[in-house]
Amino acid sequence: MHWLQLEVQVGSADAEALGEALQAMGALSVDYLAAGDRSVLEPAPGETPLWPELRLRALFDPARVAEDELRLAVAATLGAGRQADLQFRRIEERDWLGAFRASLQPLRVGEGLWICPSGTRCPEAGGIALRLDPGLAFGSGEHPTTAMCLEWLAEGPTPGRMLDYGCGSGILALAAAALGAVEVVAVDRDPQALAATTANAGANDIDCIRACRPEALPGALRFDTVVANILSDALIELAPLLCGRLAPGGRLALSGVLASQAEALRAAYAPWIELSERRQRNDWILLAGFMRD
Numbered sequence: 001m002h003w004l005q006l007e008v009q010v011g012s013a014d015a016e017a018l019g020e021a022l023q024a025m026g027a028l029s030v031d032y033l034a035a036g037d038r039s040v041l042e043p044a045p046g047e048t049p050l051w052p053e054l055r056l057r058a059l060f061d062p063a064r065v066a067e068d069e070l071r072l073a074v075a076a077t078l079g080a081g082r083q084a085d086l087q088f089r090r091i092e093e094r095d096w097l098g099a100f101r102a103s104l105q106p107l108r109v110g111e112g113l114w115i116c117p118s119g120t121r122c123p124e125a126g127g128i129a130l131r132l133d134p135g136l137a138f139g140s141g142e143h144p145t146t147a148m149c150l151e152w153l154a155e156g157p158t159p160g161r162m163l164d165y166g167c168g169s170g171i172l173a174l175a176a177a178a179l180g181a182v183e184v185v186a187v188d189r190d191p192q193a194l195a196a197t198t199a200n201a202g203a204n205d206i207d208c209i210r211a212c213r214p215e216a217l218p219g220a221l222r223f224d225t226v227v228a229n230i231l232s233d234a235l236i237e238l239a240p241l242l243c244g245r246l247a248p249g250g251r252l253a254l255s256g257v258l259a260s261q262a263e264a265l266r267a268a269y270a271p272w273i274e275l276s277e278r279r280q281r282n283d284w285i286l287l288a289g290f291m292r293d
Helices: 012-024 067-078 093-102 144-155 171-178 191-203 232-237 239-244 259-269
Strands: 002-011 029-033 053-060 086-092 113-117 128-132 161-165 183-187 209-212 223-229 246-258 277-281 284-290
Touching (some): 113 171, 144 223, 171 191
Parallel strands (some): 161 223
């Protein structure tokens, strides 16, 4: 089996909209790259992360979407009269997955807790190692937004009953379970994410995690902790739902957000919760707060 890789160069102002459009077309992954194939999420030491232009690299199942369909989607997103250089490449599954997994390293989360990709060893004797195989789902822990969510979970009280909205590989759900959560519901629209979360929970002998699509989320459940690490537009749209799922006094953390989007996000959640806590890593932020009693 092989994958279809699309690479397109766009202005940074168009990057988020185009990334969302490619995900809507069934992208299995979307990477944002600057010059030299370097991820925009990993600036060199001392550099200021300013990229007027980015390259988006997306991976698709060629059995589900054709090149011409992707060309039309890009053109529709950028608008009439705007040109984009699209490059397509065939990627063998074994080469892509092998290179991706080989690049992952153990990640420390709090005191004695490690996220260890499959095939790696826990660096700390006696530490708790959670085994993670991201597969084709987003979430290895190295992205700044994921790292901030992990730190927020590790530094706070026991998660209790937690909702992980946009679970990806299940990394936040796994960490919450290791930190003492009694129940975790992991929600995602992507079947690859649900499969990866379920497989990773099984590989770690964790039975308190249940993965489901948004429409399968039980209506009566309220949560002590809610974490959503997704795009800002989706977070704004989901404000009533996520706040409605919080128990009185419950904690909420939102990430996947650029610093420039913070005030719009705060305004969307203001009727229910004051997002008074802010963390920042590069251009990415996490906003958090407590549900009013």
